[in-house]
Amino acid sequence: MIKKNLVKANLSGDRIGVFFGTLAPMHIGHQAEIYKAAALNDGVVVIASGYTGDRGDQIGLSVEKRFRYLREAFNDEDNIKVDYINEDDIPQMPNGWQEWTDRLTATIQRNIVNPNAQITLYTGEADYKEMLEKMLPQDGRFRVSLMDRTILKVSATAVRNDPLGNWDYINRVFRRHFAKKILVVGAPLTGKSTLTRRLARTSNSPFSVEFSRTYQEKSNVLESELLLKDYSRIIQGQYDANSDEINSPANNGLTFFDTDAMVTMAEARAWLPAGDLDQLLPLFDNTIREEDLDLILVIPPTVAVWNGGDAEESAEFDRHLWDIMTEYGFADKAVMLDRVGGVDDEAGYYARYIQALEIIEDKVGINLTKV
Incomplete structure (x- = not known):
């Protein structure tokens, strides 16, 4: 018998939230935004994105390892599904926006039931919001929401630079790495x-x-x-x-x-x-x-x-x-x-x-x- 949390069913519903990022590591600021998306939508797709040699990989957190940690972190959340994007075979930013956006939309689609669901993407970067609004399909299905970083003032960069000093902010599953x-x-x-x-x-x-x-x-x-x-x-x-x-x-x-x-x-x-x-x-x-x-x-x-x-x-x-x-x-x-x-x-x-x-x-x- 396959355990439910190992292979989750695709997310159903007409409103789907998407939270993406390097997530190296995931911290309580990320979690707060993911839970916000879960409260405002029928389901959330959490996507770790990265490539060999990125800021996560440099500290031993490959994008594949981040994906596994994230899947473990949300294993008891039925309406949160985790996936990842490996960027090794596409141009690195800022040159790969269209290729990355195409891969993003494909990743979202393979995790949801309704292909016509309304998709809200959550990001903390204003320039990401601007670029995504240009690159995403212009068919009315997609919108981009800018998260408020003043609510929880913590960054993954600060955590990477001083894990023990920022220990309380690190997601518990990711703590083992540090x-x-x-x-x-x-x-x-x-x-x-x-x-x-x-x-x-x-x-x-x-x-x-x-x-x-x-x-x-x-x-x-x-x-x-x-x-x-x-x-x-x-x-x-x-x-x-x-x-x-x-x-x-x-x-x-x-x-x-x-x-x-x-x-x-x-x-x-x-x-x-x-x-x-x-x-x-x-x-x-x-x-x-x-x-x-x-x-x-x-x-x-x-x-x-x-x-x-x-x-x-x-x-x-x-x-x-x-x-x-x-x-x-x-x-x-x-x-x-x-x-x-x-x-x-x-x-x-x-x-x-x-x-x-x-x-x-x-x-x-x-x-x-x-x-």
Whole structure:
């Protein structure tokens, strides 16, 4: 059975609104105008438009990705349908107005039932209104409405230049693209879960927990007893746990992860037979390459020894971890938390916490001590 929100029926009715733009990203100003169009018409076609190398694509938001985000954002709105225009094969503005307008009208028509419906296009640019009124078919079906930008004073340019400073204005689906992602890693018994939790709560940010620990406790299985099938579940489980925090309404622009697929891979190298590990490589490859981390905080293996861990095993795990981060191109994002504590902080927990805050400010640009 096809889910309704995946393939929506074409919009019916005699009055159709059309909202178009780069939408990189969509913000609450766009949303307000789209909802205005929805209130004044029988349905709305929202169209993302762009080309390879445009201002959205330059920050990793291709027009296809914008389309998918928009479709997700409006998946529960029956009278709002989303489409997109790829401009790669037409002249760029201002030379491609007629070609673009022809494509616009064709995109509208393929999303509506009544080909003779009255179409109102909404734009925030006065020169767009002027050009469209010249280029659109002169058959009485089309009108162009200029939106009032003084109601919600926010721009996509301002959001792109300072996403975290304009976080409250970004549509929730689009926020995942701008969220800063910080991973905390280390050998077992290094206190990474505690540090992850405390760093996240310092900034009131969401954080994931170590899925492997939850899985092992639920299955009542030791780390050395994990099989190939267990690792495949752990890889996907941790990825989903991290993704849930990125997509969480609590995401305030900063997310923390307690381990990821690279940590799981280091564990697999330590415990799994080579043949089993080879079978997992495609899953590791796909999962790790999907990660878009901004910073990796690495707790040194000596901390594990302080907490009763085996020195040789901890050092071996650390070597595996750095090898993996290097293999997958993440070594330049990794910073060792090597600060030593004083006489009242012999294990260095507080020293590393403060060091982590300083590194986050330096590498990510967020000063958590002022939050």
